[in-house]
Amino acid sequence: MMRTHSFLTVLLWSSVFYVVHMTPSQKRTNKHSHSERMTGLSENDGKTLHRTKRGWMWNQFFLLEEYTGPDTxxxxxxxTDQDKGDGNLKYILTGDGAGSLFIIDENTGDIHAxxxxxxxxxxxxxxxxKAIDRKTGRQVEPESEFIIKIHDINxxxxxxxxxMYTASIPEMSGVGTSVIQVTATDADDANYGNSAKVVYSILQGQPYFSVDPETGIIKTALPDMSRENREQYQVxxxxxxxxxxxxxxxxxxxxxxxxxxxxDNPPRFPQSSYQFSSPESAPPGTPLGRIKANDPDVGENAEIEYSISNGDGSDMFDIITDKDTQEGIITVKKHLDFENKVLYTLRVxxxxxxxxxxxxxxxxFKDTALVKISVEDIDEPPVFSRPWYLIEVDEDAKEGSIIGQVVAQDPDIAKNAIKYSVDRHTDLxxxxxxxxxxxxxxxxxPLDREETPWHNITVIATEINNPKQSSQIPVFIRILDINDHAPEFANYYETFVCENAKAGQLIQTVSxxxxxxxxxxxxxxxxLVPEFAVHPNFSVVDNKDNTAGIMTRRNGYSRSKTSTYLLPIIIFDNDYPIQSSTGTLTIRVCACDSRGNMQSCSAEALLLPAGLSTGALVAILLCIIILLVLVVLFTALKRQRKKEPLIISKDDVRDNIVTYNDEGGGEEDTQAFDIGTLRNPEAREESKMRRDVIPETIFQIRRTAPLWENIDVQDFIHRRLKENDLDPAAPPYDSLATYAYEGNDSIANSLSSLESLTTEGNQDYDYLSDWGPRFKKLADMYGGEDSDRD
Structure with missing residues (x-):
């Protein structure tokens, strides 16, 4: 049975049709629909249906860009062949630009841009x-996809x-040397006509450069273009x-x-010769002048190195290159001497x-120039025969001995005399x-190497006729050693020996x-000192390496008997003359454990109770210290108490017997005595520093008549007499020591003659008769001939 299908037909203004490029899913769908229509096969029946073949055409539209006509x-x-022209169908357009760029007449299906x-x-x-039935709203044809392609115009x-491009090329490059490649792009369609086919040409820059019309590579067109003639080109x-x-x-x-x-250019000197001058006193390294060769090149190509090729002054002068200015600097290489040569010639x-x-x-690529240098004469200072002097002298050299000599002379023709001196700033x-x-x-x-092994002094040489011309030279004086010091212990050694030590044990190494x-x-x-080597407790073993070992000589040592040993050791050196010294090693006897570790070295530790701990001992020690501090403070406060004088009133008058050995002096001679002693004899008992001076000689006091007789006074005077006899600081030679102590319960009540004037004349002075000889003896010892002056 033949089935009839309707097809949507797209009519084009162009006669050219293309197959639409679809997506894979669309191709599969459209391929199935196309096959179904071509074979007439239906899924509902298994029979093969035949129909007349009608082409399903996928079309492509072409549209010119940039259209500027008056109409769209x-x-x-x-x-579609389903359209009967009765307006029952409606055409709908969707996709890119539908409704905005592209408009469709829904009744006729015409599309405009x-x-x-x-x-x-x-x-x-x-x-x-797609085409839709207006009454039913159903699609009469499946949706179809097509492409509108825009045609390019130039x-x-x-x-x-x-x-703008920037390029560079070395000068003197050959013709055809590539410089740079330029690239231009055209936005038009390269696949459609010649709108995007670009051709390059040069508008400016001839005849120096050319451009390849297809690749845009710029090349040189002239040979040997010189940068020195022209450096920049704009093409x-x-x-x-x-x-x-x-x-x-x-x-x-x-x-x-x-x-x-x-x-490509060598350096060139602007002139063939140069003239310079230099004083003969110019030190080496002094610049004399500059010369410069010109080079039109730039950068490292213009860098120049200057040298002296020949000439009679090649060993006296030098030339160096200033890297910043590319100039040659002529400098002095050696000391010049006008008296020797006055003109030098150099080839630079x-x-x-x-x-x-x-x-x-x-x-x-080089150039040369002639340089002449003249030497100028000046008055030069003295010149020493050496740049410095080294003198060696033994440290036991005697004062006044000559240790060396420096020599200088005037380099000028006049040969002025020279005097020498030592710069005292270098020899204070x-x-x-x-x-x-x-x-x-x-x-x-005298010298002492151990104090100062080197002395660096400066010697000055001065022309006598022209003191302004002087020069100085360093002199290094090395003091040579002599064996004038004895060896000694390197450290203070204090070691210990265990009570349980065995004979032959090493207890200390000394150096x-x-x-x-x-x-x-x-x-x-x-x-060992010979006296200690007879029955030694210890022995000294020389290790032959400038050290010695102290060894025990017996088994066991006792702290209770001897807690410390002093071991004198003699140390000898091997130089001439041989020097030696004795060093004493202190060795304490200590209690040690079985491994020889020291536990205690104090002898008092043997008497301490075994049950007392270290903390208890520290507490006891602190208590003792606090008690001692309190006693000291109490004693100091007691001494600071002011002693009450015997006589507070000015009416208290005592005899102060003062003797003089010379005329004059007056009251100044009484300054050496403390008048407070007369008021408070107990204060005299204290030990005080005397304010008088120690006499060179002791003068005796002339005998005086006996004054009183009392046993207490006798003891008092004997005690004072003994103190004066034993005192190393004796009283002044022109003074008499006074005591002003009348004794206890004197029957005379007073020794003053002032009170006797008020008595009735029955005063008895016979109690002094027995003391006459004793005072006479004292007067003979201290008073001398001036004892009659009260």
């Missing part, structure tokens, strides 16, 4: 069309990737589409080309430091001196030092 641009028409299209913005639009000019390149034909669009760019320098050469091998064949102790006439150095003080520095090095020997 017609695209094409949609139509509502706006101007730009292929460069979007070149392809995918749309879908509406874009070529554009370069850069508005304008044009890119034109349509293959460069008439009507094509074009764009331009600018290329700035710089010729880089190559070393300037050479490039980075020559280019390509241009060496053109000739040598004035140990050295110099004979001004001949420069001989001699000692003014020695020596302030001397013998040429063959130190070598020390150790041994």
């Amino acid at each position: 641009q017609y695209v094409g028409k949609l139509h 509502a706006k101007k299209l730009d292929r460069e913005e979007k070149s392809l639009y995918v749309l879908r069309a 509406d874009n000019e070529p554009k370069f990737t850069k508005d 304008v390149i044009q890119a034109k589409d349509m293959g460069g034909q008439m009507g094509g669009l074009s764009g331009t760019t600018t290329v700035n080309i710089t010729l880089t320098d190559v070393n 050469e300037a050479t490039n430091t980075h020559p280019d091998p390509r241009f060496l064949q053109l000739g040598p 102790d004035r140990i050295f001196n110099i004979y001004s006439g001949n420069g001989s150095l001699f000692l003014s003080k 020695a030092i020596d302030k001397d520095q013998p040429a063959r090095g130190h070598k020390f020997f150790f041994e």
Whole structure:
């Protein structure tokens, strides 16, 4: 049975039809529909149906871009054979730009472009069309997809990737050397006509450069372009589409080309000779002048190295290169002497430091110039025979002995006489001196190498006729060692020996030092003092390496018997003359454990109770210290109490017997005595410093008549007499020591004659008769002939 199907037909304004490129899913769907229609096979019946073949055509529309006509641009028409022309069908368009860019007449199916299209913005639009029955709202045909492709027109000019290019090329490059490649792109369709075919040409920059029309590579067009003649070039390149034909669009760019320098020019001196002068006193390194060779190259190609090729002054002068200015600086190399030579000639050469091998064949890349230098005469200071002097002297050299000599002379023709002196700023102790006439150095003080092994002094040489002309030279004086110091212990040694020590145990190793520095090095020997070597408790074993070991000689030591041993050891050196000293080693006897570790060395520790701990001992010690501090403070406070004088009133008058050995002095001679002693005899008992001076000789006091007789006074005077006899600071030779103590319960009540004037004359003075001889003896010892002056 034949079944009839309706097809949607798309009518095009163009006669060219293309198959629509579909997605894989669409292809599968449309392939199934197409096969079904071609075979007429239905799933409802298993029979093969035959029909007349009708083509299902997928079409592609083409539309020109940039259309500027007065009406909208017609695209094409949609139509189905189900359309009877009665307006019952409605055409609907969906997809890219439907309704905005593309408008369809729903009754006729005509499609128009509502706006101007730009292929460069979007070149392809995918749309879908369908026909719907207006009454039933059902699709009378399956939805169909088609493409509208925008046809390109030449509406874009070529554009370069850069508005301006920068390139460089070495000067003197050959013709055809590539400089840079420029690139221009055209937004038009390269697959449609010649709208995007670009051709390059040069508008500016001829005849120096050319451009490849297809690749845009710029090349040199002239040989041997010199940077020194012209360094910068500006080249304008044009890119034109349509293959460069008439009507094509074009764009331009600018290329700035710089010729880089190559070393194609040698240095050249602007003049053939130069003249300089130098005083003969110019020290080495003094610059005399500058010369410069010109080089038109730049950078490292213009770097120049100057040298002296020949001439009679090549060993007296030198030339160095100033890297900043590329100048040659003439300098003094050695000391000049006007009396020896007054004119020098130099041949100076300037050479490039980075020559280019390509241009060496053109000739040598260097230049030479003649330099003349004249020497000027000046009055020069004295010149020493050496730049410095080294003198060695033994440290036992005698004062006044000559230790060395310095020599200087006037370099001028006049040969002025010279005097020598020592700069005292370099010899503050004035140990050295110099004979001004001949420069001989001699000692003014003894030397001590151990105190100062080196002395650095400065000697000055001055012209006698012109003191302004002087020079100085350093003199290094080395003090040579002699063996004048004995070796001694390197440290203070204090060691211990265990009570349970065995004979032959090493308890200490001692070493020695020596302030001397013998040429063959130190070598020390150790041994016991002979008195201690008879029955020694310890022995000394010399280790032959400048150390010695202290060994025990017996088994066991007792702290209770001897807590400390003093072991004198003799140390000898091996230099001449041999020096030796005795060092004492302190050895304490200590209690040790079984492994020899010290536990206690105090002898008092043996008497302490075994049950007392260390904390208890510390507490007891603190209590004792606190008690001692309290006793000291109490004693100090008691001594500070003011003693009450015997006589507070000024009416208390005592006799103060003072004797003088000379005339005059008056009351000044009483300044040495403390009048407070007369008021308080107990204060005299205290030990006080005497304010008088120690006499050179002791003068005796003349005998005086006996004054009183009392046993207490006798004891008092005997005690005072003994104190004066034993006192190393004797009283002044012109004074009599007074005691002013009348004794206890004297029957005379007073010794003053003032009170006797008021008595009735019955005063008895016979009790003094027995004391007459005793006072006479005292007067003879202390008073002398001036004892009659009260």
